[in-house]
Amino acid sequence: xxxxxxxxxxxxxxxxxxxxxxxxxxxxxxxxxxxxxxxxxxxxxxxxxxxxxxxxxxxxxxxxxxxxxxxxxxxxxxxxxxxxxxxxxxxxxxxxxxxxxxxxxxxxxxxxxxxxxxxxxxxxxxxxxxxxxxxxxxxxxxxxxxxxxxxxxxxxxxxxxxxxxxxxxxxxxxxxxxxxxxxxxxxxxxxxxxxxxxxxxxxxxxxxxxxxxxxxxxxxxxxxxxxxxxxxxxxxxxxxxxxxxxxxxxxxxxxxxxxxxxxxxxxxxxxxxxxxxxxxxxxxxxxxxxxxxxxxxxxxxxxxxxxxxxxxxxxxxxxxxxxxxxxxxxxxxxxxxxxxxxxxxxxxxxxxxxx
Amino acid sequence: xxxxxxxxxxxxxxxxxxxxxxxxxxxxxxxxxxxxxxxxxxxxxxxxxxxxxxxxxxxxxxxxxxxxxxxxxxxxxxxxxxxxxxxxxxxxxxxxxxxxxxxxxxxxxxxxxxxxxxxxxxxxxxxxxxxxxxxxxxxxxxxxxxxxxxxxxxxxxxxxxxxxxxxxxxxxxxxxxxxxxxxxxxxxxxxxxxxxxxxxxxxxxxxxxxxxxxxxxxxxxxxxxxxxxxxxxxxxxxxxxxxxxxxxxx
Numbered sequence: 001x002x003x004x005x006x007x008x009x010x011x012x013x014x015x016x017x018x019x020x021x022x023x024x025x026x027x028x029x030x031x032x033x034x035x036x037x038x039x040x041x042x043x044x045x046x047x048x049x050x051x052x053x054x055x056x057x058x059x060x061x062x063x064x065x066x067x068x069x070x071x072x073x074x075x076x077x078x079x080x081x082x083x084x085x086x087x088x089x090x091x092x093x094x095x096x097x098x099x100x101x102x103x104x105x106x107x108x109x110x111x112x113x114x115x116x117x118x119x120x121x122x123x124x125x126x127x128x129x130x131x132x133x134x135x136x137x138x139x140x141x142x143x144x145x146x147x148x149x150x151x152x153x154x155x156x157x158x159x160x161x162x163x164x165x166x167x168x169x170x171x172x173x174x175x176x177x178x179x180x181x182x183x184x185x186x187x188x189x190x191x192x193x194x195x196x197x198x199x200x201x202x203x204x205x206x207x208x209x210x211x212x213x214x215x216x217x218x219x220x221x222x223x224x225x226x227x228x229x230x231x232x233x234x235x236x237x238x239x240x241x242x243x244x245x246x247x248x249x250x251x252x253x254x255x256x257x258x259x260x261x262x263x264x265x266x267x268x269x270x271x272x273x274x275x276x277x278x279x280x281x282x283x284x285x286x287x288x289x290x291x292x293x294x295x296x297x298x299x300x301x302x303x304x305x306x307x308x309x310x311x312x313x314x315x316x317x318x319x320x321x322x323x324x325x326x327x328x329x330x331x332x333x334x335x336x337x338x339x340x341x342x343x344x345x346x347x348x349x350x351x352x353x354x355x
Numbered sequence: 356x357x358x359x360x361x362x363x364x365x366x367x368x369x370x371x372x373x374x375x376x377x378x379x380x381x382x383x384x385x386x387x388x389x390x391x392x393x394x395x396x397x398x399x400x401x402x403x404x405x406x407x408x409x410x411x412x413x414x415x416x417x418x419x420x421x422x423x424x425x426x427x428x429x430x431x432x433x434x435x436x437x438x439x440x441x442x443x444x445x446x447x448x449x450x451x452x453x454x455x456x457x458x459x460x461x462x463x464x465x466x467x468x469x470x471x472x473x474x475x476x477x478x479x480x481x482x483x484x485x486x487x488x489x490x491x492x493x494x495x496x497x498x499x500x501x502x503x504x505x506x507x508x509x510x511x512x513x514x515x516x517x518x519x520x521x522x523x524x525x526x527x528x529x530x531x532x533x534x535x536x537x538x539x540x541x542x543x544x545x546x547x548x549x550x551x552x553x554x555x556x557x558x559x560x561x562x563x564x565x566x567x568x569x570x571x572x573x574x575x576x577x578x579x580x581x582x583x584x585x586x587x588x589x590x591x592x593x594x595x596x597x598x599x600x601x602x603x604x605x
């Protein structure tokens with residue numbers, strides 16, 4: 001013990017004199033077994049997702065393969081699957097990155113008010129202009145109006161709160177929550193005054209659903225989402241350091257404020273694309289991110305981000321496959337995902353140690 | 356050399372640090388001592404650019420900390436705060452490897468790996484290197500954090516109460532490591548210490564702070580004076596000559 005206690009008794013030299021060997025090299029995983037488990041699970045989830053999408057494409061097709069109307073059906077279903085892939089990519093990447101920049105794993109980027117703003121836009125359309133206007137509120141114009149409104153609001157929030165002298169991430173989140181709550185109350189108030197039939201039309205829009213999506217947006221949405229995802233993936237090493245907190249990141253030479261704003265802008269792009277495309281999915285991102293931390297068991301975003309995407313895609317495709325084709329209850333998919341997500345949220349909160 | 360020139364930080368009208376005028380010598384170990392709320396941690400954080408200064412300039416090795424790029428400073432100075440809590444689960448080796456970030460931006464080269472191993476071995480963490488931090492005792496975890504900042508291989512190392520929550524044996528061990536880093540590796544260490552006797556035994560210079568001002572700065576002999584210390588801590592204390600130098604008795 002005494003020799004352990006006194007490091008000066010050892011003859012250390014400033015040169016590299018260690019017993020370093022290749023097998024000691026730093027890995028993103030604690031052990032080889034965990035690394036192998038990661039790759040096996042990633043492949044399994046991706047295959048599962050592909051299997052479910054294949055099932056969604058061909059299972060229960062009302063027309064036989066030889067018939068000329070077989071392909072139009074498949075095409076429509078492909079639109080739904082592409083939408084699921086986009087939603088999975090946007091929500092999972094945005095949530096994981098959001099957790100890392102905020103150093104908090106029990107919040108979701110919806111807190112910045114994306115869902116509330118979406119609900120308010122939809123409700124005010126029907127409230128001020130009637131059901132016809134809401135039904136007509138589709139197409140690229142409407143899509144971009146929503147994306148720009150959501151982006152504008154979030155950028156205003158970041159710019160205002162993160163560039164001043166008293167820049168504070170917690171304050172920004174709080175203001176985001178308060179704004180979201182305010183917008184939600186406003187839209188609830190407007191909904192109260194709607195006729196039941198109008199309310200019914202609105203309600204269908206307010207649950208996130210891939211059937212809300214229109215393939216006409218794909219040529220614009222897909223490139224943006226892919227570019228943003230690649231940018232986020234390229235920031236993986238920086239995200240690893242940012243996740244250690246502001247002080248440690250600064251000490252390692254990361255410009256914390258600039259990096260956080262950069263990542264938050266990427267997050268808003270992903271969130272606004274996803275929300276404008278299919279509507280709000282409050283717990284989905286959280287559910288996927290939390291599962292991927294448990295399954296990936298690494299700190300490294302290079303591994304967590306792909307895992308989150310594969311889990312997100314599997315959850316969406318399997319939920320739709322089972323609800324549409326096995327249980328014949330298409331309208332409850334998002335309800336099921338939110339319920340499932342809510343339960344996991346509670347479970348995680350209760351065993352907070354593993355956060 | 357670390358140079359503070361008319362540095363001021365105000366928290367409110369009543370709570371103000373500075374103006375500080377101070378030169379901390381290069382090489383060796385300097386201890387920052389003083390009562391609670393004297394501004395030791397604030398000063399350390401301003402030097403380590405974690406806290407914005409309201410007025411004045413701080414230079415580290417001739418570079419102004421407010422205007423020099425953070426990534427350039429990261430190769431010259433590093434700071435370890437008192438409380439470290441990470442949301443991610445890391446092994447000791449992963450944590451220490453992060454210290455190479457300023458050089459390799461997250462892609463560890465064979466040289467980085469060797470340096471990482473060197474500091475893990477130096478702090479006797481070899482057996483624990485693949486353990487998760489939450490599986491370690493407080494003392495082991497503290498050693499891992501110190502290994503992380505040393506692995507950054509900066510000329511200046513700032514530590515905020517590295518002995519916090521350590522028992523006597525671990526404290527002596529930690530100070531032994533720091534002394535070794537200063538003597539053999541030739542680094543400059545500035546550390547906040549609460550125990551005057553640890554400061555007296557292990558440091559070369561002591562900077563005593565009180566009410567946001569530098570109350571005294573000098574070698575151990577110059578500061579370990581009963582009158583000076585009684586005044587700073589507002590507690591009567593005596594200095595006696597021990598086998599390893601002056602000891603404060605209170």
